[in-house]
Amino acid sequence: MIIDQLNKNKYTTMSESKPKVLIVGLGGVGIMAAYALEYGSKAEVTAVIRSDYDRVIEKGYELKSVDYGHIPNYKPSNVVKTVQDALKFGPFDYILVITKNIPDISNVEDIYADAVTPKHTTIILIQNGIGIEKPVFERFPGNVVLSGVSMISSSNFSGVVDHVSTDILNVGYFDNGVTSKEEQESKTREFIEIYSNGKNTVHYDEDVKYVRWRKLIYNATLNTICSIVNLDTGRMDYANGMESIIRPAMKEVIKVAKSDGVELDEKFIDFMIESDIDIYYAPSMLVDVRKGNQIESEVILGNVVRIAKENKVDIPILSTVYELIKLVQFRLKEANGYIKLPEVKPKRGE
Amino acid sequence: MIIDQLNKNKYTTMSESKPKVLIVGLGGVGIMAAYALEYGSKAEVTAVIRSDYDRVIEKGYELKSVDYGHIPNYKPSNVVKTVQDALKFGPFDYILVITKNIPDISNVEDIYADAVTPKHTTIILIQNGIGIEKPVFERFPGNVVLSGVSMISSSNFSGVVDHVSTDILNVGYFDNGVTSKEEQESKTREFIEIYSNGKNTVHYDEDVKYVRWRKLIYNATLNTICSIVNLDTGRMDYANGMESIIRPAMKEVIKVAKSDGVELDEKFIDFMIESDIDIYYAPSMLVDVRKGNQIESEVILGNVVRIAKENKVDIPILSTVYELIKLVQFRLKEANGYIKLPEVKPKRGE
Numbered sequence: 267m268i269i270d271q272l273n274k275n276k277y278t279t280m281s282e283s284k285p286k287v288l289i290v291g292l293g294g295v296g297i298m299a300a301y302a303l304e305y306g307s308k309a310e311v312t313a314v315i316r317s318d319y320d321r322v323i324e325k326g327y328e329l330k331s332v333d334y335g336h337i338p339n340y341k342p343s344n345v346v347k348t349v350q351d352a353l354k355f356g357p358f359d360y361i362l363v364i365t366k367n368i369p370d371i372s373n374v375e376d377i378y379a380d381a382v383t384p385k386h387t388t389i390i391l392i393q394n395g396i397g398i399e400k401p402v403f404e405r406f407p408g409n410v411v412l413s414g415v416s417m418i419s420s421s422n423f424s425g426v427v428d429h430v431s432t433d434i435l436n437v438g439y440f441d442n443g444v445t446s447k448e449e450q451e452s453k454t455r456e457f458i459e460i461y462s463n464g465k466n467t468v469h470y471d472e473d474v475k476y477v478r479w480r481k482l483i484y485n486a487t488l489n490t491i492c493s494i495v496n497l498d499t500g501r502m503d504y505a506n507g508m509e510s511i512i513r514p515a516m517k518e519v520i521k522v523a524k525s526d527g528v529e530l531d532e533k534f535i536d537f538m539i540e541s542d543i544d545i546y547y548a549p550s551m552l553v554d555v556r557k558g559n560q561i562e563s564e565v566i567l568g569n570v571v572r573i574a575k576e577n578k579v580d581i582p583i584l585s586t587v588y589e590l591i592k593l594v595q596f597r598l599k600e601a602n603g604y605i606k607l608p609e610v611k612p613k614r615g616e
Numbered sequence: 617m618i619i620d621q622l623n624k625n626k627y628t629t630m631s632e633s634k635p636k637v638l639i640v641g642l643g644g645v646g647i648m649a650a651y652a653l654e655y656g657s658k659a660e661v662t663a664v665i666r667s668d669y670d671r672v673i674e675k676g677y678e679l680k681s682v683d684y685g686h687i688p689n690y691k692p693s694n695v696v697k698t699v700q701d702a703l704k705f706g707p708f709d710y711i712l713v714i715t716k717n718i719p720d721i722s723n724v725e726d727i728y729a730d731a732v733t734p735k736h737t738t739i740i741l742i743q744n745g746i747g748i749e750k751p752v753f754e755r756f757p758g759n760v761v762l763s764g765v766s767m768i769s770s771s772n773f774s775g776v777v778d779h780v781s782t783d784i785l786n787v788g789y790f791d792n793g794v795t796s797k798e799e800q801e802s803k804t805r806e807f808i809e810i811y812s813n814g815k816n817t818v819h820y821d822e823d824v825k826y827v828r829w830r831k832l833i834y835n836a837t838l839n840t841i842c843s844i845v846n847l848d849t850g851r852m853d854y855a856n857g858m859e860s861i862i863r864p865a866m867k868e869v870i871k872v873a874k875s876d877g878v879e880l881d882e883k884f885i886d887f888m889i890e891s892d893i894d895i896y897y898a899p900s901m902l903v904d905v906r907k908g909n910q911i912e913s914e915v916i917l918g919n920v921v922r923i924a925k926e927n928k929v930d931i932p933i934l935s936t937v938y939e940l941i942k943l944v945q946f947r948l949k950e951a952n953g954y955i956k957l958p959e960v961k962p963k964r965g966e
Contacts, residue, residue: 494844495943500961505946511939544963582932589861590940593845596855611850613894 284310285460288358289342290349290378291365292318294420295392297327297427299362299461300342305334306463312355313342321425331420331429333465349381357383360390360457362414367393367565370595371604375405382406385445388453390414390437394485395565396478396526397573399440408444410453412437413474415481435461438471479523480530484538486567486584487515489549490591493561500546508539511583518581522570525577560598563591634660635810638708639692640699640728641715642668644770645742647677647777649712649811650692655684656813662705663692671775681770681779683815699731707733710740710807712764717743717915720945721954725755732756735795738803740764740787744835745915746828746876747923749790758794760803762787763824765831785811788821829873830880834888836917836934837865839899840941843911850896858889861933868931872920875927910948913941 287309289300296313303309315322326339346352358381365374374393382389385408391398392414402411419431437458439450458468471477491511492502502508516535523530542549551561571588574581599605637659639650646663653659665672676689696702708731715724724743732739735758741748742764752761769781787808789800808818821827841861842852852858866885873880892899901911921938924931949955 491940491943495940495947497943497947501946501950501957502943503961504955504957505943507939507943507946510942511936540964544961546961583936586861586933586936587940589857590841590845590937592860593841593847593852593855593857596851596857597845597847600851605854607851607854611853611894611896614890 284308285359286310286312286356287360287362287460288349288352288356288378288381289313289362289364290374291363292422293364294422294427294429295416295418296362296364297329297340297422298331298333298418298420298429298433299364299392301329301331301334301337301340302433302461302463302466304343305465306460308460308463309360310344310355311342312344312346312352312358314347314349314352315345316347318425319345319347325425327422328426329429330427333429333432349378352381356381358387360388360460362390362392364392366560367395367398367562368560369401370564370568371560371599373401375401379405382409385409388412388457390457391440392416392435393565394481394562395569396475396482397569398565399442403440403442408442410445410450411440411442412454412457413440413471413478415471415474415477433466434469435466436469436471436474436477437461438474438477440474473528475526476528476530479519479526479528480534482523482566482570483516483519483530483534484541484549485551486519486570487512487587488538488542489551490563490567490587491515492549493551493555494587494590494594496552496555498546498548498552499542500544503543508543512539515583515587518574518579518584519570522574522577522579522581522584525579526573555594555598558598558601560602560604561591561595563588563595567591634658635709636660636662636706637710637712637810638699638702638706638728638731639663639712639714640724641713642772643714644772644777644779645766645768646712646714647679647690647772648681648683648768648770648779648783649714649742651679651681651684651687651690652783652811652813652816654693655815656810658810658813659710660694660705661692662694662696662702662708664697664699664702665695666697668775669695669697675775677772678776679779680777683779683782699728702731706731708737710738710810712740712742714742716910717745717748717912718910719751720914720918721910721949723751725751729755732759735759738762738807740807741790742766742785743915744831744912745919746825746832747919748915749792753790753792758792760795760800761790761792762804762807763790763821763828765821765824765827783816784819785816786819786821786824786827787811788824788827790824823878825876826878826880829869829876829878830884832873832916832920833866833869833880833884834891834899835901836869836920837862837937838888838892839901840913840917840937841865842899843901843905844937844940844944846902846905848896848898848902849892850894853893858893862889865933865937868924868929868934869920872924872927872929872931872934875929876923905944905948908948908951910952910954911941911945913938913945917941 300311326341329337344355388410390412415436417434420429439454462468520530650661676691679687694705738760740762765786767784770779789804812818870880
């Protein structure tokens with residue numbers, strides 16, 4: 267309680283200047299989140315930008331935004347190359363984590379750990395998947411961790427950001443089991459207040475698991491299966507894949523969600539199937555596979571399979587799809603140098 | 617009986633000249649089969665060669681053969697462009713069918729139907745998969761149909777044939793339910809006698825289903841799964857795929873075989889897994905996928921799934937793998953122009 271009180275005081279002090287927000291992961295979504303925060307002038311943004319650093323320092327980003335119009339050069343208040351460099355702009359009240367989440371390659375918590383003030387910094391995970399809060403709770407016990415599920419469509423092409431569908435963000439808290447629910451809810455509402463700017467839409471998310479499971483109906487199935495067989499959504503439809511495998515796989519997701527305490531209406535299956543059926547749309551994971559990038563297979567499907575196993579839910583399709591997507595990930599890892607294989611395979615036992 | 621007697625006489629007459637063999641499908645295996653037959657001088661071979669016709673007429677094939685040494689230019693006795701052109705060299709006592717078998721694209725029986733003398737011509741299917749005799753029985757009732765399972769390793773690179781592992785052929789009959797078993801066996805032994813030439817090895821196959829199911833332990837699993845995820849056997853091992861999915865899938869094949877009356881020892885699983893584990897070997901179907909060629913998914917896996925369904929055998933992995941390989945086949949068909957899709961996908965219901 268004393269610490270909570272201290273934190274409250276601290277926050278009050280800070281809001282006299284402005285709450286300090288660190289953003290890790292400046293892709294299409296992250297850049298627009300930075301802009302959204304600064305557009306409302308309710309936060310001071312520090313952005314960690316590694317590969318694009320020089321260009322952003324020199325020219326900023328060009329935003330072509332459905333919400334904000336054409337912004338020729340947007341530069342976040344503070345641009346730094348590393349989290350270490352960011353510390354001088356802290357301590358941070360919020361850390362927005364908008365990176366890809368690929369725990370089988372690297373630990374996202376490692377990246378921003380130094381910027382977390384214990385029991386003070388609120389960490390917002392705008393990332394895909396289910397069960398992603400667990401490693402964050404373990405690493406930062408007592409910090410409030412929020413779930414951000416974004417509906418934005420925004421892509422960064424070498425500094426030019428094509429933001430084509432409006433920024434809708436669902437924010438709720440993952441119950442950390444340490445802080446009181448009231449405190450967690452209040453931190454959530456504070457962040458919503460800071461992020462809302464009249465142009466975007468931010469919803470308070472009463473049930474973060476629900477929103478995440480609902481999204482997984484699509485992501486754990488269409489996203490993964492399109493990626494394995496290298497077909498976009500329209501072609502998946504022509505190939506009869508929507509009925510032969512996607513729909514039955516989606517039903518399995520609903521079963522696992524149920525075992526995890528989330529009841530999802532089966533109508534969402536039709537909604538998800540129909541959402542991109544009339545276009546040749548490559549889901550994000552397929553885009554990554556085609557680019558040769560690593561994929562978020564563990565948080566999107568691996569965790570679903572693990573929850574199913576824990577709850578003894580039979581998911582024959584998803585289990586097989588998971589084994590296959592892991593093999594695809596292996597292929598991508600080798601292509602990207604994360605795995606080095608000997609040129610001649612040594613005989614077993616040698 | 618009268619017809620059988622006639623056929624026997626016919627055969628006797630012909631063998632005074634030589635039995636006439638039509639070969640359809642002159643790939644690496646087909647070319648060596650043609651050569652094997654002519655090397656023994658016990659048959660007159662007519663080869664249907666479409667795309668390579670001009671080159672073969674002009675220069676023949678260059679064979680680099682583990683069994684026969686270096687043959688600078690081998691030309692089958694009769695080289696024709698089409699089965700229609702072949703008829704003048706008939707009637708045929710045997711038709712060797714060594715084409716790929718992709719019933720979802722084209723019907724192999726259509727290709728050679730005109731060269732089949734009813735109840736006389738023996739049709740030898742040197743092709744992968746299970747259940748491949750059924751459409752042949754339906755089309756040519758009363759003809760003897762043999763199963764040829766080849767262990768050869770031989771590839772044709774633009775007229776240069778690299779024949780690297782010796783020609784071992786298992787030949788038996790698919791019981792057509794019309795001709796007597798004695799007659800079918802005798803036809804089988806006749807063909808073995810003609811094909812055997814002192815350099816190759818031909819086994820009489822008492823149980824063609826057994827040999828085919830045994831081969832499917834590998835083909836229905838490793839071949840298909842490597843093709844879906846684009847990994848060779850060595851990499852499949854490094855990625856732990858041999859244990860995570862290949863072995864469980866192989867167990868399912870053994871279950872389906874059992875339901876089809878074929879008992880396979882589980883030791884074959886280890887044998888199949890270990891056969892190519894110490895090298896980066898791309899199974900034939902993966903080679904085809906990488907080249908962008910159509911694959912034999914229906915005879916290698918589709919028929920397995922159908923037999924399992926008929927016999928009510930639960931095969932969760934193979935069923936899912938089959939749904940996925942069909943999607944891969946769709947992708948390949950579109951790439952090869954077998955499927956034409958509209959540039960803009962029309963809305964459903966329009």
